[in-house]
């Protein structure tokens with residue numbers, strides 16, 4: 518049973534694999550697979566089939582059980598599948614066993630996200646961070662297949678099937694690369710710190726949120742600049758900063774990389790310096806896609822990630838975006854939904870909420886008024902003697 522794509526559109530064919538466990542209901546698994554398919558398409562591959570299996574917990578040897586693995590394997594061979602993508606992270610030995618059995622490229626969630634980041638990173642800092650995270654991910658996972666594929670990727674040829682010796686050599690190369698990248702990153706971090714300090718004492722606002730919710734679209738709207746907004750996950754990997762004025766009050770507004778669930782902490786760790794922009798902000802605009810069925814989940818993932826990077830207690834304007842996509846449903850009308858969300862999230866830990874459509878420019882004045890109040894309050898704590906309506 519193929520998903521909805523025609524044969525000649527297919528370039529890279531992928532199948533997805535996920536588990537239904539005691540902690541992860543069937544409904545959740547289906548939703549996660551939807552997100553995984555979106556990630557897959559972001560990387561230019563087409564999802565041709567999704568496999569799920571009910572299990573207590575992942576199989577230590579091969580993540581899925583033996584029977585299921587045979588089923589996947591038969592399909593992969595019959596349909597000449599290029600990638601098999603697992604919704605959770607795989608241990609090095611699971612990866613090795615799966616590779617042996619399936620004889621194609623195996624992705625897990627982390628590697629998929631890393632490769633997306635790699636294809637999108639623009640600045641030296643983002644590129645270096647992704648390269649570092651990717652190398653750290655690869656080090657314990659080097660296998661014959663991997664060295665083979667990585668060499669192809671690096672264009673260095675394959676020297677015939679890689680043996681243990683080559684793998685050891687590759688490990689050494691990767692360790693060296695990691696050291697070099699770390700040093701490079703330290704240098705970039707220092708430069709950026711100096712740059713941020715030289716910005717002076719000006720109120721700083723960061724737009725944060727789950728990936729693909731409309732952060733860049735809102736940034737463009739508020740700063741009147743042109744920033745790439747795309748219906749792709751992780752369109753923004755670098756942060757962009759613009760100076761904006763609300764009448765006489767200036768502030769810096771930054772667009773940031775989107776968050777996503779099931780992102781292992783060590784990956785977040787390696788993006789810490791990209792996240793400095795958020796950590797050092799005075800005020801956050803947390804954008805949510807109000808039309809997404811998993812919006813509560815998204816809010817939680819963002820809030821947890823913010824706490825992880827110690828940015829969880831900043832004054833926050835919670836912006837429910839994409840209201841234009843809401844439709845009355847049998848159980849709940851649009852109006853009721855908005856009232857419900859308001860009562861759930863208003864004033865929860867310093868939150869103010871606003872409902873907008875960034876693309877239709879709906880309710881942007883209310884957003885600006887609310888943001889202005891937050892910016893003003895902060896501005897006058899930095900500049901107590903600042904007179905309203907006078908310019909610097």
Ligand SMILES: Nc1nc2c(ncn2[C@@H]2O[C@H](COP(=O)(O)OP(=O)(O)OP(=O)(O)O)[C@@H](O)[C@H]2O)c(=O)[nH]1
Pocket residue numbers: 726727728729730731732733734735745746747748749750751752753754773774775776838839840841842873874875876877
């Ligand atoms: N219908 C509708 N679509 C919107 C709205 N705001 C943004 N979008 C669309 O949502 C998609 C994602 O928008 P972006 O601004 O790139 O989202 P982002 O949060 O910056 O995404 P990443 O950088 O990938 O994390 C684009 O296709 C936008 O056109 C809105 O108010 N309504």
Ligand SMILES: [Mg+2]
Pocket residue numbers: 732733734745746752753772773
């Ligand atoms: Mg963006």
